[in-house]
Amino acid sequence: MELKSLTYLLVGASFALYIGIAIWARAHNTRDFYIAGKSVSPIANGMATAADWMSAASFISMAGLIAFLGYDGSVYLMGWTGGYVLLALFLAPYLRKFGKFTVPEFIAERYYSGAARIVAVICLIVISFTYVAGQMRGVGIVFSRFLEVDVTVGLMIGMGVVFTYAVLGGMKGITYTQVAQYCVLIFAYTVPAIFIAIQLTGNAIPQLAFGSEIAGTDVSLLDKLDDIVTSLGFNQYTSGTKSRIDVFCITLALMAGTAGLPHVIVRFFTVPTVRDARTSAGYALLFIAILYTTAPAVGAMARYNLIETLQPGVVGSVDGNLSYSERPSWFDTWEKTGLVTFNDKNNDGRIQYYNDKNPAFAATATSYGWAGNELSVDRDIMVLANPEIAGLPNWVIALVAAGGVAAALSTAAGLLLVISAAISHDLIKGIFAQGISERQELLAGRIAAAVAILVAGYLGFDPPGWVAQVVAFAFGLAAASLFPAILLGIFVKRINKQGAIAGMVTGLLFTYGYIEYFKGLFLKWAGSPWGGNVAEQWLFGISPEGIGVIGMLLNIVVAFAVSYSTAPPPSHIQEIVEHIRIPRSA
Amino acid sequence: MTPENRAAYWRANLRLVAACMAAWFLCSYGFGILLVDQLNNIRIGGFQLGFWFAQQGSIYVFVFLIFFYAWRMNKMDRKYDVHED
Numbered sequence: 001m002e003l004k005s006l007t008y009l010l011v012g013a014s015f016a017l018y019i020g021i022a023i024w025a026r027a028h029n030t031r032d033f034y035i036a037g038k039s040v041s042p043i044a045n046g047m048a049t050a051a052d053w054m055s056a057a058s059f060i061s062m063a064g065l066i067a068f069l070g071y072d073g074s075v076y077l078m079g080w081t082g083g084y085v086l087l088a089l090f091l092a093p094y095l096r097k098f099g100k101f102t103v104p105e106f107i108a109e110r111y112y113s114g115a116a117r118i119v120a121v122i123c124l125i126v127i128s129f130t131y132v133a134g135q136m137r138g139v140g141i142v143f144s145r146f147l148e149v150d151v152t153v154g155l156m157i158g159m160g161v162v163f164t165y166a167v168l169g170g171m172k173g174i175t176y177t178q179v180a181q182y183c184v185l186i187f188a189y190t191v192p193a194i195f196i197a198i199q200l201t202g203n204a205i206p207q208l209a210f211g212s213e214i215a216g217t218d219v220s221l222l223d224k225l226d227d228i229v230t231s232l233g234f235n236q237y238t239s240g241t242k243s244r245i246d247v248f249c250i251t252l253a254l255m256a257g258t259a260g261l262p263h264v265i266v267r268f269f270t271v272p273t274v275r276d277a278r279t280s281a282g283y284a285l286l287f288i289a290i291l292y293t294t295a296p297a298v299g300a301m302a303r304y305n306l307i308e309t310l311q312p313g314v315v316g317s318v319d320g321n322l323s324y325s326e327r328p329s330w331f332d333t334w335e336k337t338g339l340v341t342f343n344d345k346n347n348d349g350r351i352q353y354y355n356d357k358n359p360a361f362a363a364t365a366t367s368y369g370w371a372g373n374e375l376s377v378d379r380d381i382m383v384l385a386n387p388e389i390a391g392l393p394n395w396v397i398a399l400v401a402a403g404g405v406a407a408a409l410s411t412a413a414g415l416l417l418v419i420s421a422a423i424s425h426d427l428i429k430g431i432f433a434q435g436i437s438e439r440q441e442l443l444a445g446r447i448a449a450a451v452a453i454l455v456a457g458y459l460g461f462d463p464p465g466w467v468a469q470v471v472a473f474a475f476g477l478a479a480a481s482l483f484p485a486i487l488l489g490i491f492v493k494r495i496n497k498q499g500a501i502a503g504m505v506t507g508l509l510f511t512y513g514y515i516e517y518f519k520g521l522f523l524k525w526a527g528s529p530w531g532g533n534v535a536e537q538w539l540f541g542i543s544p545e546g547i548g549v550i551g552m553l554l555n556i557v558v559a560f561a562v563s564y565s566t567a568p569p570p571s572h573i574q575e576i577v578e579h580i581r582i583p584r585s586a
Numbered sequence: 587m588t589p590e591n592r593a594a595y596w597r598a599n600l601r602l603v604a605a606c607m608a609a610w611f612l613c614s615y616g617f618g619i620l621l622v623d624q625l626n627n628i629r630i631g632g633f634q635l636g637f638w639f640a641q642q643g644s645i646y647v648f649v650f651l652i653f654f655y656a657w658r659m660n661k662m663d664r665k666y667d668v669h670e671d
Contacts, residue, residue, distance in 0.1 A: 066641075071622075071637055071640060071641075073641075074618060074619075074637075074640035074641050077640070077641055077644075077645065078614045078618055078640065078644050078645070081644075081645045081648050082610065082614050082644065082648055084648060084652060085606070085607075085610050085648050085651050085652060088652040088655060088656070089603050089606055089607070089652075089655055090603070093659075207642060208631075210632075210633075210642075211630070211631045211632035211633040211638070212631065212632055213632060220631070220632025220633075221632060222632055222633065222634070222637070223632065238626070238634055238637045239623075239626070239637075244619065244620070247619050248615060248619055248620075251614065251615070251619065252615075273670045273671075274670060275656075275660050275663070275669070275670060278652075278655065278656035278659055278660065279653070279656045281652050281656070282649065282652040282653040282656055285648060285649050285652055286649050289645050289646070289648070289649050292645055293642055293645055293646070296641040296642065578592065581592075581596055581599075582587075582592065582595070582668045583663050583668050583669060583670050584663075584668045584669060584670055585670075
């Protein structure tokens with residue numbers, strides 16, 4: 001069967017499955033809608049968390065980023081997994097014991113303050129919308145390439161599907177669709193990786209193939225890769241260019257951000273017991289690790305395959321580069337999307353792909369008769385194009401498309417749910433209209449989810465940057481605002497209302513301001529970014545991706561300073577803290 | 587339960603957390619970032635060891651740590667008689 005019909009078939013079948021599950025698991029009350037009735041088994045919750053967690057950024061962009069960044073890409077691998085250790089050791093069991101519906105609700109009770117709740121809701125909404133914009137772009141990319149529909153139409157279809165199961169099923173519907181989505185996405189991710197690993201090294205396990213010798217030679221994949229990328233003027237694959245402090249800060253910001261993301265935290269409200277919350281975090285990371293240990297192998301193999309395709313002969317020889325007229329068919333299809341572009345600068349009809357930004361390599365390039373890099377490849381396409389580059393059968397390519405959509409939709413749904421819960425439960429029921437009935441609250445939650453989907457779709461048309469980068473900002477904001485507030489709330493009894501609010505506001509404003517100043521986020525219409533985004537201008541040499549760490553430290557320092565200069569929290573609050581530290585109910 | 591017992595449980599928890607965090611830090615920030623150049627002189631198969639920790643090893647350690655913590659805590663809950671059901 002032809003690729004397009006196969007893709008329609010697989011993506012369509014997966015949609016039918018998700019909607020079917022949503023109808024089966026629809027929510028009957030607010031407990032179902034917000035926390036799936038606290039009845040999800042730890043393994044199912046682990047899978048749902050993994051799907052919720054692994055977004056379009058993880059599925060589509062991450063391996064591509066690593067392919068081009070090499071060692072520097074490790075920040076994403078460690079950052080987006082190590083945060084689960086923080087979550088499991090510092091937050092999940094205690095928040096489960098607390099046993100309410102939302103993250104702002106915890107902040108409100110622990111800090112006995114409606115104002116703290118509103119600050120937490122604002123943090124949550126900024127984080128979640130920043131993050132969801134990236135998901136919508138991911139859906140758009142997959143649809144425009146594989147279903148050959150307009151990006152707008154692709155977005156509409158994606159929004160429609162999410163709408164059906166998020167609005168109807170709430171947390172319960174989302175949880176069980178996410179279990180299905182996890183299975184689709186992990187299968188779609190690992191199958192091509194295994195195929196390519198066998199082709200390249202003869203070893204079927206990508207995690208091992210990554211460190212194996214290339215089939216028929218005695219040179220390891222990574223050594224060969226180091227060798228060919230440096231011969232084209234690029235930086236060595238296995239060593240980095242980022243400064244040590246920046247790598248350190250980005251990794252820490254991503255870890256703390258992971259632990260502070262509301263849509264992840266809330267997943268641990270859905271399991272029956274504290275013990276389940278602890279184990280469930282382990283299952284979640286186990287399921288995530290399957291993809292996250294495969295991704296660096298995919299990245300290295302994709303980079304190798306790409307360069308081997310473009311540079312089949314000896315570097316610098318006249319016929320060493322691929323002739324444009326002999327380009328493979330995947331090249332053609334991706335060129336049409338504008339994500340691969342070729343410009344024959346030296347008019348030799350061949351594709352020269354090298355690092356023309358490297359001054360040390362310029363003389364060598366000139367001596368080869370090269371007049372600049374002629375090919376640009378969007379990093380986001382590496383995973384999607386990888387099976388085509390490796391010449392795998394059509395059904396594998398169609399499967400990857402279905403997997404990409406599953407990853408984007410599952411994360412978008414999780415985010416939209418926490419946004420709607422923050423509005424209906426925290427703002428409407430918690431503060432502005434405390435007298436509404438449960439049915440009215442459920443309706444408000446559904447309306448809020450619907451509105452959030454429309455806003456997310458709108459943001460998806462004009463997202464501020466590539467998928468993984470946009471997502472990195474959400475992490476910085478979470479690391480600097482919610483994570484410290486919850487952590488201190490559990491571990492330091494003395495932190496009071498004034499300290500927590502001052503800390504969150506400081507962390508959020510500082511981090512947001514720094515990112516807006518250097519990268520531009522929501523104020524592009526007013527001329528942002530204003531600062532040159534280069535290492536010399538950064539504070540302590542920390543990039544906007546890593547600045548959440550400083551925001552987090554500021555938050556903690558301010559929270560302590562303000563708390564200790566004001567009255568301690570009332571005794572019943574101290575009792576709440578004692579209560580959540582012990583698993584058994586009193 | 588007595589306040590002393592409660593405090594002892596919490597101290598034991600904090601000690602376990604501290605031990606796990608030390609391992610967490612060592613394998614990611616230590617082996618994967620701060621000591622990466624030194625460890626890259628050691629090779630395991632086709633991998634340089636520092637690079638392997640940054641892109642593979644640290645993740646395996648994270649998974650192990652969470653299950654280890656959950657197992658120890660669930661045991662500790664029983665010992666201090668604070669377990670559920």
